[in-house]
Amino acid sequence: xxxxxxxxxxxxxxxxxxxxxxxxxxxxxxxxxxxxxxxxxxxxxxxxxxxxxxxxxxxxxxxxxxxxxxxxxxxxxxxxxxxxxxxxxxxxxxxxxxxxxxxxxxxxxxxxxxxxxxxxxxxxxxxxxxxxxxxxxxxxxxxxxxxxxxxxxxxxxxxxxxxxxxxxxxxxxxxxxxxxxxxxxxxxxxxxxxxxxxxxxxxxxxxxxxxxxxxxxxxxxxxxxxxxxxxxxxxxxxxxxxxxxxxxxxxxxxxxxxxxxxxxxxxxxxxxxxxxxxxxxxxxxxxxxxxxxxxxxxxxxxxxxxxxxxxxxxxxxxxxxxxxxxxxxxxxxxxxxxxxxxxxxxxxxxxxxxxxxx
Numbered sequence: 001x002x003x004x005x006x007x008x009x010x011x012x013x014x015x016x017x018x019x020x021x022x023x024x025x026x027x028x029x030x031x032x033x034x035x036x037x038x039x040x041x042x043x044x045x046x047x048x049x050x051x052x053x054x055x056x057x058x059x060x061x062x063x064x065x066x067x068x069x070x071x072x073x074x075x076x077x078x079x080x081x082x083x084x085x086x087x088x089x090x091x092x093x094x095x096x097x098x099x100x101x102x103x104x105x106x107x108x109x110x111x112x113x114x115x116x117x118x119x120x121x122x123x124x125x126x127x128x129x130x131x132x133x134x135x136x137x138x139x140x141x142x143x144x145x146x147x148x149x150x151x152x153x154x155x156x157x158x159x160x161x162x163x164x165x166x167x168x169x170x171x172x173x174x175x176x177x178x179x180x181x182x183x184x185x186x187x188x189x190x191x192x193x194x195x196x197x198x199x200x201x202x203x204x205x206x207x208x209x210x211x212x213x214x215x216x217x218x219x220x221x222x223x224x225x226x227x228x229x230x231x232x233x234x235x236x237x238x239x240x241x242x243x244x245x246x247x248x249x250x251x252x253x254x255x256x257x258x259x260x261x262x263x264x265x266x267x268x269x270x271x272x273x274x275x276x277x278x279x280x281x282x283x284x285x286x287x288x289x290x291x292x293x294x295x296x297x298x299x300x301x302x303x304x305x306x307x308x309x310x311x312x313x314x315x316x317x318x319x320x321x322x323x324x325x326x327x328x329x330x331x332x333x334x335x336x337x338x339x340x341x342x343x344x345x346x347x348x349x350x351x352x353x354x355x356x357x358x
């Protein structure tokens with residue numbers, strides 16, 4: 001698919017904040033598409049990351065960029081949000097974000113320049129569609145472009161914009177929703193995937209709750225060209241997630257992976273904790289993304305330093321019971337075996353049904 005040479009049609013999800021060069025390289029070396037979650041990196045840090053990955057692998061890998069979003073909030077709204085968070089900053093001895101809140105697009109354009117310079121094999125986008133000129137520049141350098149969609153309409157918009165493929169993200173997925181067209185939708189992958197496949201002609205990558213070979217096989221049977229796995233890779237040894245983050249996922253059941261806007265102002269799925277529960281009923285005070293994300297940044301950072309998972313953003317998909325503590329290479333080896341077995345079993349079931357109907 002798309003000229004990529006993979007042992008298994010699987011993409012390691014680009015998880016901004018927990019991506020490491022070691023995880024990206026390990027995934028690619030194991031025979032799937034490793035990805036860099038560059039969303040929160042500067043242009044310089046993105047370049048360092050890419051070059052480190054290139055030192056660790058000669059295989060293809062991807063870089064994911066966040067499309068900049070404009071956000072506004074009045075002084076009164078900012079003050080109300082700060083007051084809501086003040087007790088948590090005090091408890092954790094975290095420095096409160098001062099001054100005006102802003103979010104520019106300079107990091108995106110710096111990152112894009114680096115991707116073009118380094119000629120990364122795949123460049124994917126989340127939270128919207130990049131400028132048309134950006135897509136043209138990437139295509140001129142032979143870089144595969146990929147959009148992210150949570151509805152059929154968003155997938156169609158991605159195709160119309162000219163991307164080479166689209167990730168169909170079901171609501172089971174961990175971390176932030178890739179939605180960019182209101183109203184926000186919570187369609188599950190089993191319903192979303194075949195409808196997206198029906199409506200677009202570009203390859204579709206299935207994402208959301210896929211944890212093992214059975215899930216990969218199901219996605220392929222529903223028309224996906226590949227499956228994207230995040231949480232399964234998040235708990236591997238090479239992941240940069242905090243040890244308490246990994247432990248929380250490994251110990252959680254599916255009911256604990258909840259949706260919240262408390263940490264960032266954008267809907268995201270993670271393991272429920274004290275902060276998420278405390279923030280229920282205060283949604284009207286949250287600032288839009290990325291302003292809320294900026295306000296909670298020091299709190300989350302201090303919580304990590306203090307090994308206090310109750311105030312950390314523990315992003316996770318719904319398939320928590322299927323997680324295992326292992327290396328990325330061990331995970332991919334299991335996925336290969338499980339996918340082959342699942343596809344074989346599905347084929348046998350079909351043959352048995354044909355035999356019975358005769």
